[in-house]
Amino acid sequence: MGLFDKFKQGMTKTRDFLMHQVEAITASLGFFDEEELDDLEMTLIQADLGAATTDKLMENLRSQMKSQGKKSTEFVLKTLKESMVDILGENQTFELVPGKLNIILMVGVNGTGKTTTSGKLALRYKKQGKKVLLCAADTFRAAAIEQLEVWAERTDTPLISSHTGADPAAVVYDSIQSAKARDTDVLIIDTAGRLHNKKNLMDELGKIERIIRREAPDAAIESFLVLDATSGQNAIVQTHTFTDIANVTGLIITKLDGNAKGGIAVAVADQSSLPIYFAGLGEGAEDLVDFDSKYFVDSLLPDEALAELAKQ
Numbered sequence: 184m185g186l187f188d189k190f191k192q193g194m195t196k197t198r199d200f201l202m203h204q205v206e207a208i209t210a211s212l213g214f215f216d217e218e219e220l221d222d223l224e225m226t227l228i229q230a231d232l233g234a235a236t237t238d239k240l241m242e243n244l245r246s247q248m249k250s251q252g253k254k255s256t257e258f259v260l261k262t263l264k265e266s267m268v269d270i271l272g273e274n275q276t277f278e279l280v281p282g283k284l285n286i287i288l289m290v291g292v293n294g295t296g297k298t299t300t301s302g303k304l305a306l307r308y309k310k311q312g313k314k315v316l317l318c319a320a321d322t323f324r325a326a327a328i329e330q331l332e333v334w335a336e337r338t339d340t341p342l343i344s345s346h347t348g349a350d351p352a353a354v355v356y357d358s359i360q361s362a363k364a365r366d367t368d369v370l371i372i373d374t375a376g377r378l379h380n381k382k383n384l385m386d387e388l389g390k391i392e393r394i395i396r397r398e399a400p401d402a403a404i405e406s407f408l409v410l411d412a413t414s415g416q417n418a419i420v421q422t423h424t425f426t427d428i429a430n431v432t433g434l435i436i437t438k439l440d441g442n443a444k445g446g447i448a449v450a451v452a453d454q455s456s457l458p459i460y461f462a463g464l465g466e467g468a469e470d471l472v473d474f475d476s477k478y479f480v481d482s483l484l485p486d487e488a489l490a491e492l493a494k495q
């Protein structure tokens with residue numbers, strides 16, 4: 184399946200919601216007047232684009248409609264799509280640095296998809312012929328270690344782990360020594376999201392980051408913040424919190440397939456200067472793709488469906 188088709192399939196729920204709403208909004212007049220614009224605004228908020236980002240989109244839309252004297256469904260949706268792509272920005276594909284140890288630290292609150300995405304990334308890089316190593320630095324629960332073990336087996340990737348309750352920084356230390364000994368291309372470190380409070384989390388991530396910098400000073404180091412698209416506007420709050428406490432270098436938005444609130448990706452891009460590198464579009468090993476702004480927006484409001492609407 185091509186990248187666009189993966190987006191289209193993954194974003195089905197949000198697309199169905201948006202298209203259904205747009206059809207209902209335009210059913211009586213067939214174009215956009217004040218009331219229709221208000222309904223559109225509400226729809227964007229329901230799709231989790233957030234108040235601030237929705238305001239920005241609507242303001243731009245209203246001014247374009249005024250300056251060009253256009254109210255047609257086609258014009259409105261085309262303008263809306265263009266502004267969303269603008270906000271999402273140029274695609275920023277994440278590339279491993281060749282000839283170096285690449286260390287990817289997965290951070291985020293509990294349940295966002297860190298462990299699953301670690302497994303998906305392991306598969307991606309194995310398929311590219313890279314030497315991958317997984318590290319289970321979430322030592323909080325036995326189940327967390329077992330879950331990563333399953334991914335390690337499934338993707339045929341070696342795993343460094345320890346017992347429940349072990350010091351996560353010590354497991355990270357072991358994994359770096361092992362990565363060096365094995366001439367690893369990419370070490371993926373899964374961390375815990377389930378910490379008691381912000382200080383705890385800060386202390387633990389800080390300790391892990393220090394170990395990495397000390398033990399692998401020449402490595403290319405990335406910290407990916409994993410955000411759950413179904414967690415609503417909390418994803419924005421988490422982005423701000425984690426940017427404060429860890430050196431986050433990029434974002435991964437998971438569960439975009441989970442409900443009709445995929446608009447959160449636009450809100451996150453609007454509220455943060457970090458690149459969105461990957462999108463999680465399902466629970467399967469292959470359901471992680473490079474984030475693509477245009478494919479994402481086209482999968483929400485497909486041109487062919489808009490052309491159909493315009494004819495009615």
Ligand SMILES: Nc1nc2c(ncn2[C@@H]2O[C@H](COP(=O)(O)OP(=O)(O)OP(=O)(O)O)[C@@H](O)[C@H]2O)c(=O)[nH]1
Pocket residue numbers: 291292293294295296297298299300321327330375376377409437438439440441462463464465466470
């Ligand atoms: N539909 C869907 N489900 C996903 C996706 N990514 C992860 N999940 C599911 O979300 C749930 C939580 O994922 P985990 O990978 O365990 O999340 P975590 O961040 O490691 O959680 P903790 O270890 O508890 O902090 C699991 O049931 C995953 O299968 C996705 O892109 N789409």
Ligand SMILES: [Mg+2]
Pocket residue numbers: 297298299321327373374
């Ligand atoms: Mg986990």
